[in-house]
Amino acid sequence: MCPSALLSVERLSKRFGAFAALDGLSLELAPGEILGLVGPNGSGKTTAINVISGVYTADSGTIRLEGRPVGNLPIHRRTRLGINRTFQVPKPFKALTVAENLEVAAVHSNAGREDIARHLDLLDLSPLADRQALTLNSAQQKRLDLARAMITRPRLLLVDELGAGLNPAELTRMAQMLQEIARSGVALLVVEHLLGFLRVLTSRVVVMDAGREIFEGSLEAAAKDSRVIDVFFGH
């Protein structure tokens, strides 16, 4: 284990019945680093995020945050230790207003009212503050998801398909936001199908197939790697 790692995942496995969604995944992430997680559908990327964030418990393997095992903690404890995430399909509190969505996260993570205003501003949500979350479009809900995560002051942010469904202008803006977040020292694990979007964010990726890492390195090298080409395009 690298001593400077913020997140260190070792030999993580998770089965759903006979299907091994994760089969011995290991990875490490340093503060402020952005790591891309790519792979074909069903390769275990979202399961990895779900297990690291606590939505599922791993069958075996360890998850450490700054050396501390967190794999058996409930979600809210991991959140308070600094792990947070966004969802592929955003999950806001639909009947609450945008501001109330952030208020829930603020009061339970000792953030103040001024933090709510700041995060609304940061994610271009201020004009929508009093709207019910269910009235937001998909791109706005994604930003709200991100704001809800950011207000808890995470040190590790797991980002699941944030780019999907965004138009080019929104993608550029979202990439800027994620880069700003990383510059503030937050480590980002980014699951993404849009490789163009990912390329803007990071040079380091882990490619997964069948619950395992099959490649680690730059996105450019991945594109030339025969195993990666195999799983994406077949023989």
Place this chain on the structure above:
Amino acid sequence: MPRGVWFSVGVVLLFVVLPFVYGNHDLLFSMMMYLVLAQGINVLFGFTGYLPFGYVGFFGAGAYGMSLAILLLHFPPFAALIAGAAAAVLVALVLAPLLRLSGAYFAIASLAASEVLYYVISNPHLTSITQGPYGINLAAVYDSSASYAVMVAVLALALGMVVYLRNSRTGLALQAIREEPVSAGFAGVNVVRERTRAWLMSAALAGLAGGAYAWHVSVFYPKPVFDLNISVFAIVFTLFGGVATLSGPVVGTLLLYGLYNWIGISQPQYFQLVFGVVIVALVLFLPNGLVSLLRRVGANVP
């Protein structure tokens, strides 16, 4: 002043004043009882999304907890009332694992649990403890005005609880859990603890209502205090008025229980027809309850 305080004070005062001008105190008492039960359903369903069809189990536990504290432990009525609430909370603690279920599974499991409780209490083999199927007789402590006053206090507590939830971070956290339990966890909310707390608060209200009811009627059989209709009435009144609001369950109870007493007893067949039509119309046109109509036209309802 938190929102809804004046509304609550008004409702409580209404039931303080009405006995002086209206003679049917038993009706006023039952009306308060259903107001409390509807707010209890509101605390659980409105704020966390769990619909407890077996809610009457807590009411029955309260009625029996109160009665047995008097008969077996010789508690004075007020202390026995607290014992009734404690009995309901104890049942809720035992049943807390049901909160792992969701939707219809939870509704049915809670119903089954209340039936189990009924069969345990009415079991003839337990006659020496619970009086079994022969029921309870509290004639020795019967006090119609004191029990009425106690129900007024319980009503005030129930309304106060909802005012608190409508204005507090606990209430906001519960609504977040109702909307998206997983996201609530990522907002830092301890989902299991918060919803268990709502479950216990809701059970305590039903237990207090059951205890006050037991004292008020003094003589009762196990069946009527574990009657599924009590759950159904409280649920329908709450949904009719509008959940997660303070005024919704009050409006729903006053109108529908008023309707029930107006035609439900003299002409039960018409009542069932009207009741059925009202429920269907509600589900189709006003799924968020009657007070959502006021909100739609811009009124600021508590």
